[in-house]
Amino acid sequence: MASLSSLYSSSSPSLKPSVKPLTAPIRGADSFSFPHTSKPTHLLPLTLSRSASRSDISHTNVAAKKELIKDPNALWNRYLDWLYQQKELGLYLDVSRVGFTDEFVVDMEKRFKGAFKDMEDLEKGSIANPDEGRMVGHYWLRNSSLAPRPGLKTLIENTLDSICSFADDIVSGKIKPPSSLAGRFTQILSVGIGGSALGPQFVAEALAPDNPPLKIRFIDNTDPAGIDHQIAQLGPELASTLVIVISKSGGTPETRNGLLEVQKAFRDAGLNFAKQGVAITQENSLLDNTARIEGWLARFPMYDWVGGRTSVMSAVGLLPAALQGIDIREMLAGAAIMDKATRRTSLKNNPAALLAMCWYWASDGVGSKDMVILPYKDSLLLFSRYLQQLVMESLGKEFDLDGNTVNQGLTVYGNKGSTDQHAYIQQLREGVHNFFATFIEVLRDRPPGHDWDLEPGVTCGDYLFGMLQGTRSALYANGRESISVTIEEVTPRSVGALIALYERAVGLYASLVNINAYHQPGVEAGKKAAAEVLALQKRVLSVLNEASCKDPVEPLTLDEIADRCHAPEEIEMIYKIIAHMSANDRVLIAEGSCGSPRSVKVFLGECNVDDMYA
Numbered sequence: 001m002a003s004l005s006s007l008y009s010s011s012s013p014s015l016k017p018s019v020k021p022l023t024a025p026i027r028g029a030d031s032f033s034f035p036h037t038s039k040p041t042h043l044l045p046l047t048l049s050r051s052a053s054r055s056d057i058s059h060t061n062v063a064a065k066k067e068l069i070k071d072p073n074a075l076w077n078r079y080l081d082w083l084y085q086q087k088e089l090g091l092y093l094d095v096s097r098v099g100f101t102d103e104f105v106v107d108m109e110k111r112f113k114g115a116f117k118d119m120e121d122l123e124k125g126s127i128a129n130p131d132e133g134r135m136v137g138h139y140w141l142r143n144s145s146l147a148p149r150p151g152l153k154t155l156i157e158n159t160l161d162s163i164c165s166f167a168d169d170i171v172s173g174k175i176k177p178p179s180s181l182a183g184r185f186t187q188i189l190s191v192g193i194g195g196s197a198l199g200p201q202f203v204a205e206a207l208a209p210d211n212p213p214l215k216i217r218f219i220d221n222t223d224p225a226g227i228d229h230q231i232a233q234l235g236p237e238l239a240s241t242l243v244i245v246i247s248k249s250g251g252t253p254e255t256r257n258g259l260l261e262v263q264k265a266f267r268d269a270g271l272n273f274a275k276q277g278v279a280i281t282q283e284n285s286l287l288d289n290t291a292r293i294e295g296w297l298a299r300f301p302m303y304d305w306v307g308g309r310t311s312v313m314s315a316v317g318l319l320p321a322a323l324q325g326i327d328i329r330e331m332l333a334g335a336a337i338m339d340k341a342t343r344r345t346s347l348k349n350n351p352a353a354l355l356a357m358c359w360y361w362a363s364d365g366v367g368s369k370d371m372v373i374l375p376y377k378d379s380l381l382l383f384s385r386y387l388q389q390l391v392m393e394s395l396g397k398e399f400d401l402d403g404n405t406v407n408q409g410l411t412v413y414g415n416k417g418s419t420d421q422h423a424y425i426q427q428l429r430e431g432v433h434n435f436f437a438t439f440i441e442v443l444r445d446r447p448p449g450h451d452w453d454l455e456p457g458v459t460c461g462d463y464l465f466g467m468l469q470g471t472r473s474a475l476y477a478n479g480r481e482s483i484s485v486t487i488e489e490v491t492p493r494s495v496g497a498l499i500a501l502y503e504r505a506v507g508l509y510a511s512l513v514n515i516n517a518y519h520q521p522g523v524e525a526g527k528k529a530a531a532e533v534l535a536l537q538k539r540v541l542s543v544l545n546e547a548s549c550k551d552p553v554e555p556l557t558l559d560e561i562a563d564r565c566h567a568p569e570e571i572e573m574i575y576k577i578i579a580h581m582s583a584n585d586r587v588l589i590a591e592g593s594c595g596s597p598r599s600v601k602v603f604l605g606e607c608n609v610d611d612m613y614a
């Protein structure tokens with residue numbers, strides 16, 4: 001394995017914005033109203049600063065709230081007029097409670113021409129991620145014939161076949177764990193973070209049967225206590241645990257740490273990790289090479305042209321799903337149907353375009369309002385967390401494609417209904433008006449034959465339904481806009497479709513606001529800073545070691561340590577490093593009070609003449 005510092009290496013692209021004026025659209029001052037009652041909405045070229053535009057907009061909404069349609073007939077007609085249905089999937093989209101105007105739609109239809117063209121080019125293999133010089137091909141995963149080269153088509157199909165047959169062999173016990181005590185694999189421990197965890201987590205929560213052939217657990221952080229907890233929960237079943245290490249880059253520090261911790265647990269238990277380890281990563285990545293050299297049980301590919309946050313229909317999401325007994329071909333089929341539906345170039349008949357249009361309307365095309373996702377179904381609990389990365393890592397960008405500073409984004413949060421009704425819906429209805437809601441409704445309450453009336457004529461599911469409809473109405477009555485997505489059941493097909501719907505909506509929205517949705521340059525800054533902290537920690541230890549090897553030992557103040565590290569400007573960070581190490585029983589001894597850092601004097605409990613910290 002490479003050293004920590006090499007794993008932290010940063011490659012943030014240098015984006016130099018030009019000084020062109022910002023031209024972002026906003027809606028007009030009297031625009032928060034429905035057709036028939038509204039004055040025209042204009043998309044104005046904006047040359048003000050962003051803060052100016054935001055305050056203008058919030059005043060707009062407060063003032064215009066009164067203009068919402070209250071007449072039930074007019075609302076019903078709007079509902080009928082805009083209701084979208086995808087028959088094959090049993091999916092409906094209702095945008096009637098978003099207040100866009102006819103004029104806005106006409107303007108957006110023009111803008112969508114460009115967005116549809118961008119999407120068409122992307123699907124044909126254009127370099128849709130220009131900073132990284134990459135194609136963006138997650139749509140090919142569910143329809144390999146779209147792949148721009150025959151070799152890619154074959155790769156996609158072969159990988160899918162090998163996922164299915166490997167999963168079958170594991171589930172059937174044809175491939176067994178090496179320990180003679182373990183009959184067959186019973187558990188999966190998935191190690192990965194971000195897009196290498198969120199998709200598998202969402203799919204597992206949504207679709208895993210009550211008694212899956214293999215149960216799944218996740219290590220998705222570098223929190224030692226969290227890792228210990230997962231391993232402790234496995235207990236003796238570690239011997240029958242398939243460890244799937246997922247990292248597109250193969251060098252993400254948190255994932256590497258998770259792997260090292262799990263490998264140690266295997267060593268401590270006298271188990272052979274390699275015979276239970278599976279890697280999902282790009283060919284020749286650090287992880288891939290490690291898995292190959294150590295002879296892990298299996299390796300599956302990640303592709304350059306699939307981003308982490310859209311990787312759930314690659315081996316990243318499909319392998320864990322198949323091992324849990326989830327029908328992955330149905331997931332892919334649902335996504336493929338949705339892909340077809342969202343390729344249509346008529347705004348009204350394209351559910352992803354309708355979503356993107358509503359986001360644009362509701363957030364003024366500048367993220368001025370947050371998107372609250374409210375699935376009324378426990379199994380969809382993680383949908384909002386999944387969407388948080390998909391939407392925010394894709395749309396949260398400083399620069400647009402022309403280098404203008406735009407600070408774009410759309411904040412996503414949510415949990416589930418009706419639970420949230422007893423948490424934050426109070427603020428949504430009556431408090432600060434900084435959001436729009438998306439209700440995810442599931443028509444089927446529970447499998448047929450299990451329902452019963454807990455009151456005459458009323459089931460438990462009727463309550464859930466009532467809570468959803470009640471909240472939607474109550475929010476609307478107070479001028480809060482909402483979108484409703486309805487599916488018949490939570491199935492592999494509908495989950496695949498939901499994922500595809502939002503992937504496409506994000507892509508279209510990104511085109512509308514002219515940003516690259518497929519890179520994440522901002523994440524690099526935090527990684528780089530973390531690497532610097534760890535490098536400073538090594539210098540601190542080295543300085544302390546030198547002082548502690550003296551006779552007598554020379555305890556150092558924080559100022560002295562900072563001076564000897566040639567980093568006086570880092571004194572606060574040095575204090576935090578020392579406080580953290582001392583809280584964790586390291587060899588370091590700190591005298592004085594942590595509450596008054598100037599009183600602290602530090603030396604090492606052991607002197608290391610070879611200075612292993614240098």
Ligand SMILES: O=P(O)(O)OC[C@H]1O[C@](O)(CO)[C@@H](O)[C@@H]1O
Binds near residue numbers: 194195249250251308
């Ligand atoms: O799969 P990897 O390469 O380990 O990356 C994990 C996650 O880290 C990010 O790059 C952000 O740091 C995400 O985009 C990605 O999903």
